[in-house]
Amino acid sequence: MAMENLTTKSLAVTPYQRHESGTQPEALYKPYRSTLLRAPLKPLIFLPHTLSEVTGPVYGHGNIAPTDNDLTGQHEGAPLGERIIVTGKVLDSNGRPVPQTLIEIWQANSAGRYAHAKDQHPAPLDPNFTGAGRTLTDADGTYRFVTIKPGAYPWLNHHNAWRPAHIHFSVFGRAFITRLVTQMYFPGDPLLAYDPVYQSVPDEKARQNMISKFDLETTQPQLALGYKFDIVLRGPDATLFE
Amino acid sequence: MVPTPSQTVGPFFSFGLTEGRGCVSCIAEPQAKGERVRLVCRVLDGDGAPVPDAMIEIWQADANGRYHHPDDPQHANADPACKGFGRMGTSEGGICEFDTIKPGRVLGPAGVLQAPHLNLAVFARGLLKQFYTRAYFINDPANQEDPVLALVPKERRETLMAHLDDRGEGRWKFEIHLQGKHETVFFDV
Numbered sequence: 207m208a209m210e211n212l213t214t215k216s217l218a219v220t221p222y223q224r225h226e227s228g229t230q231p232e233a234l235y236k237p238y239r240s241t242l243l244r245a246p247l248k249p250l251i252f253l254p255h256t257l258s259e260v261t262g263p264v265y266g267h268g269n270i271a272p273t274d275n276d277l278t279g280q281h282e283g284a285p286l287g288e289r290i291i292v293t294g295k296v297l298d299s300n301g302r303p304v305p306q307t308l309i310e311i312w313q314a315n316s317a318g319r320y321a322h323a324k325d326q327h328p329a330p331l332d333p334n335f336t337g338a339g340r341t342l343t344d345a346d347g348t349y350r351f352v353t354i355k356p357g358a359y360p361w362l363n364h365h366n367a368w369r370p371a372h373i374h375f376s377v378f379g380r381a382f383i384t385r386l387v388t389q390m391y392f393p394g395d396p397l398l399a400y401d402p403v404y405q406s407v408p409d410e411k412a413r414q415n416m417i418s419k420f421d422l423e424t425t426q427p428q429l430a431l432g433y434k435f436d437i438v439l440r441g442p443d444a445t446l447f448e
Numbered sequence: 449m450v451p452t453p454s455q456t457v458g459p460f461f462s463f464g465l466t467e468g469r470g471c472v473s474c475i476a477e478p479q480a481k482g483e484r485v486r487l488v489c490r491v492l493d494g495d496g497a498p499v500p501d502a503m504i505e506i507w508q509a510d511a512n513g514r515y516h517h518p519d520d521p522q523h524a525n526a527d528p529a530c531k532g533f534g535r536m537g538t539s540e541g542g543i544c545e546f547d548t549i550k551p552g553r554v555l556g557p558a559g560v561l562q563a564p565h566l567n568l569a570v571f572a573r574g575l576l577k578q579f580y581t582r583a584y585f586i587n588d589p590a591n592q593e594d595p596v597l598a599l600v601p602k603e604r605r606e607t608l609m610a611h612l613d614d615r616g617e618g619r620w621k622f623e624i625h626l627q628g629k630h631e632t633v634f635f636d637v
Contacts, residue, residue, distance in 0.1 A: 220519075229450050231576035240456075240574030243494040244626045250636035251600050253580075256556045258567050259637050261517035263507055263533030269469055299449045312464025322460040338464040374458065376465060380519070382507040382567055383637045385578060389455040406576050407453040415452050438449045 220442045221255040222383055223299055228409035237402035239363050255383070260442075262382035266308030266340060275341040277313075277353040285335035287316025287354035289430040292390070292418065295347040296377060298441030303347025304384075309437075310340045310376040311351060318357030318371075327359050352430065358397055370397035370404065379439040390435045391417045454577035459501045461571075466503055466537035473536055475506060475548035480529035482511025482549030484618045487583065487610065491542045491570065494627030498542025502572035504624075506534040506546060508565075513552030550585065556595040563590035563597065570624060579634040583610045583622045600633050607632045 233245035253259065273279045278289055292311075296304040314320045314337060317329035321336050335354065343349045356371045372389040379385065391398060398404050398417070407413040415438070424432025457465070464470070476482070487506075491499040509515050510527035517523055517532075536544035548566075556562040564585055569578040584591055586609040591597055597605055607630060610622040624632050 225451060230453050231455070233576065233579075235576060238456075238574075238576070241576065242574075243497075244499065244572060244574035245576075246579055246631060246634050247494075247627055248604075248631045248633075250634050253596060253599070253635040253637050254557050255637065256562065256596070257515060257520055257554050258507070258509070258562070258565070258582075261507070261515040261519050261523075263505075263531070264517065265472075265533050265535075297449065299451050301449055310464055310470070312461060320460040321463055325460055336463065374455075374461065374464060376457075382569065383580070385505070385569060386452060386454060387457045387571060387578065388452050403455055403576070406455075409450075412450050412453050415450065416455065438451045440451050 219255055219257055219260050222260060222381060222440045223443055225440070229407070229412040231406035232408075235402065235406040237364075238406055259383045260381045262380060262384065263378065265378060267306070267342065270340060270342060274339055275351050277335065277337060277339045277351065279352070280336055281334040283334040285315065285332050285354050287335075289352070290355050291350065291352055291424050291426065291430045291432045292373065292435055293348065293350040293424055293432070294435040294437065296343045296349065296379070296437045296439065297347055298379070298439050300441040300444045302441065303343070303345075304379055304439060305343055305345045305347055307343050307378050307380070308340060309343065309349050310338070311353075311373050312338045313353065313356040313373040314359055316354050316357050318359030329357070329359065355392070363402065368397050368400075370395040370401050375437065377437055377439065384439045386437065386439055388416060388437070392433070393417055393420055456573060456576050457503060457571040459573040461503060462537050466535060471536055472534050473544075473546055475508060475532060475534040475546055476510070476530040480510065480549050481527050482530070482552070485548050485550050486616065486619045487546045487548060487566065488613060488619060488621045489544050489546070489568075489624060490621070491538050491572070491624045492626065496628065498538070498540070499572055499626065500538055500540045500542055502538045502542070502570060504536055504538070504544055505569045505571070506548075507567045508532050508548065509551040509554050511549055511552050513554045515554070553590060558595070560593070560595045561590070563588055563594035565594075568624070570626070580637050581624065581632050581634050582608055584608050585620070586611050604633050
């Protein structure tokens with residue numbers, strides 16, 4: 207093996223920042239019933255970061271079609287619902303943009319129904335809307351999707367349970383441990399107060415970072431309302447820089 | 449800045465993440481160097497029932513222990529046929545199968561070589577964030593000196609082992625128990 211050729215310095219791994227307590231959901235959150243039989247309950251083993259953690263897939267490049275970031279343009283007709291533009295930046299926790307990283311989104315249609323065989327909500331499917339998109343961030347971390355505002359929908363978690371309108375986001379970032387799957391919510395949604403998925407994040411300020419902001423500058427006349435949603439991924443330990 | 453919180457992938461992610469081009473079952477192309485492995489993963493809940501709506505992502509090094517990533521100082525020589533990434537949704541039986549090669553040894557803390565391992569992230573309805581684990585190859589002598597396995601209580605190390613499956617050559621089974629007596633070791637990364 208070529209290991210001997212490497213100097214000790216080049217072997218040093220820059221670790222990533224750890225999450226502050228309360229800023230991410232715990233594994234077990236009883237009000238969200240699906241965690242009961244699925245959340246790991248034994249203590250996690252603390253893992254110092256090695257190359258296995260700080261490297262990660264460079265995935266999705268070269269596999270993006272022109273309509274992938276316009277979910278209203280993937281079928282013959284226009285989908286029903288309120289057209290929206292969702293845009294923002296992917297940054298790391300040091301405030302640096304995360305360029306050329308894949309973002310995938312999926313969502314229900316305007317009636318609150320997913321184009322998924324197992325979704326039993328008796329709301330209509332929309333033949334002009336699938337609800338899946340992908341894009342790469344540009345050099346300054348910016349991304350942009352055109353879609354329609356998803357509807358709220360009922361689920362069986364508790365009596366009269368309704369998920370607030372949300373768009374699922376999946377982001378890679380630079381390392382396997384920067385991987386993030388989250389949900390973007392809409393400002394002023396009264397269902398947020400009752401939603402155990404949203405409420406599973408203990409820290410209120412961190413929780414609010416999942417709510418997009420209405421933005422008049424992004425809004426286009428006669429066309430679409432604009433929402434801003436920035437996503438922050440874990441960054442390398444800043445104390446080791448500069 | 450505080451990182452955006454994670455939320456569950458939910459039950460309906462397949463059309464966004466793991467169908468069509470989103471399904472990456474081939475981690476290493478047939479021409480990749482190294483011993484071929486078909487890794488059969490099975491995800492089970494606290495009752496031992498299969499989890500049919502999980503997604504598994506895998507990240508691994510090539511046969512020489514090099515990651516296909518610029519932060520690996522050896523990446524320029526990484527095997528181009530081993531991109532190192534896989535992603536699949538589980539079947540009704542909680543199963544997904546990846547085609548890959550056995551990775552080489554990667555440097556670990558203090559310059560100690562790690563034993564061959566695959567890095568896994570598990571996502572599912574009911575998981576509010578992904579959980580990270582590793583699959584090692586049982587009976588690989590390098591496991592004895594692996595610095596990460598050494599951090600795991602002896603009685604739980606077995607949960608990180610893939611086992612040869614006699615139903616086919618190069619077929620390895622790796623069970624992920626989210627909960628219960630045999631709960632898999634998950635790492636705080």
